[in-house]
Amino acid sequence: MAPRDERPRGTVRPVSGRTPAAAARARAKVAAERAEHGVAEVSPAERTSSSAGRARRSAATRDAITEPAVDNRSIGRVLGILKAAAPSWNAPVVTLINTHERDPFRTLTSCILSLRTKDEVTAVASRRMFAIAGTPERMAAVDEGELARAIYPVGFYRTKAKQLIGITQQILARFGGKVPDDIDALLTLPGVGRKTANLVVGQAFAKPAICVDTHVHRITNRWGYVHTRTPEQTELALRAQLPAKHWLEINDLLVAFGQTLCHPTSPKCSLCPVARYCPRIGVVRSR
């Protein structure tokens, strides 16, 4: 009879036809995707029983968990607890601008500035932008270099200056100078993605929308409420399962919560008001 395995001792048996090198490359790719969003996606079996799942919970906080995951029986309670705590946290800057300005054009343009930019920088840059280009007519006429200097140092300020002028020209030419209140129409504007479109529709027009940024994506995955790889997938999952009464509030709450306690790396779980509901999926290190 032929030997069952003629490979030298210590050789790894390929799984599903993959070589060990290909499997390692695949694992590294998945790990890089998870790290980008602060999320380690695991299967339900891993979360509940495997040693890998258990290792993801910090020893200091594991014993405090009393619920398996956040679901539609508990999501209202969890968001209610965060809502009660939120007044002591800083609100997201675009929310503050929307509340103060009550102008969809300013909500849209400040949201563009906020992408990949800290809130403190966005707040100051938005004020300078509104001073020289606070209406569609003034934005369409402003010099691109002057606008870029006004919004510096927001991320990609030169690209954003060009983009803001292009968006405004389209709003004037196609929408009569009014920011559209419809997600699909907003998505036709150059450089406007789902996050911005949902934020504008939800905040400026108070119409049903779920704005999913990196905080909403990361935290709802840590809770086990969704199991997704990208913010776009999270938006679709939330649209399918999150009760409509929570759609508009979830972004504000989780952005402030993510900036204050549930940080991408080393969240402050020991201070977290919803710790008893959270299985901390993907959390490797916490405080």
Ligand code: SF4
């Ligand atoms: S801070 Fe910790 S316990 Fe609280 S939601 Fe985030 S990961 Fe869960």
